[in-house]
Amino acid sequence: MGVTLSTHSTLAPISLASTIIGFVSFIITAATLLRVSWDNLQTVWAAPTEITDMLGNLKAGLYEERRHLRRVCREQRRRRSRSAPRRDREKGGARVSRDDGSTDRTLLLMRETIRHMVRSFRELERPFLRYEHEQKKAVRRSLREDDWDTEELKDDWEQDDSSYVRSEYRKCGLRERIIWLQTKYKVKNLMVALQMIQTRRIAKEVGDMNVSFVHMERDTRHLEDRLLALEQRLSRVVGVRRAE
Secondary structure, three states, X not given: OOOOOOOOOOOOHHHHHHHHHHHHHHHHHHHHHHHHHHHHHHHHHXXXXXXXXXXXXXXXXXXXXXXXXXXXXXXXXXXXXXHHHHHHHOOOOOOOOOOOHHHHHHHHHHHHHHHHHHHHHHHHHHHHEOHHHHHHHHHHHHHHHHOOOOHHHHHHHHOOOHXXXXXXXXXXXXXXXXXXXXXXXXXXXXXXHHHHHHHHHHHHHHHHHHHHHHHHHHHHHHHHHHHHHHHHHHXXXXXXXOOO
């Protein structure tokens, strides 16, 4: 008495579906692994060029944005200090004083964000700098940190140093390539965040220009009304009639 095996048995529909799904999942996983491995190889291979280009462009963008925001904040402080006495004289009149508090807070928030991004960028850039260049920067920072007595000195410390902007990167070896493979996505995130800050700042400046034009139109109408009232008063006193 023996056991007979059938060679014509078929798979159940559920087993067939599981086999197909498992095979497709394996193909997708293998393709994803190959894609990630290929991207990593390309990143390691192109590290010397990407380090110089991406870090250089990101640094230029961060410093330009920080310089622009600092200039705008300084100009707003000067404008507010010049217009303060005039607003005091016109208090109680027809004109309404403009409150720039929210604008200043927005600009200060942007400056603080850029400052944090610059610090993060320096941490990412440090492994790729030449040792001599990093030592020079450390000495400059230590000397300036000793003079941090006033806010004005802090602003002076934040001014862009041309020697710092022109970074000297070390020769790209295996160590630098591996570090770049681990930090490239952080650099990309900083670039995206910088673009968002720039877009927000441009939108804010366009909105401020629109508000300024509205205020200028209102001031012009107010001035015309005052001139018309003055002309009518003179015409009654002196007898001067307005030329038609």
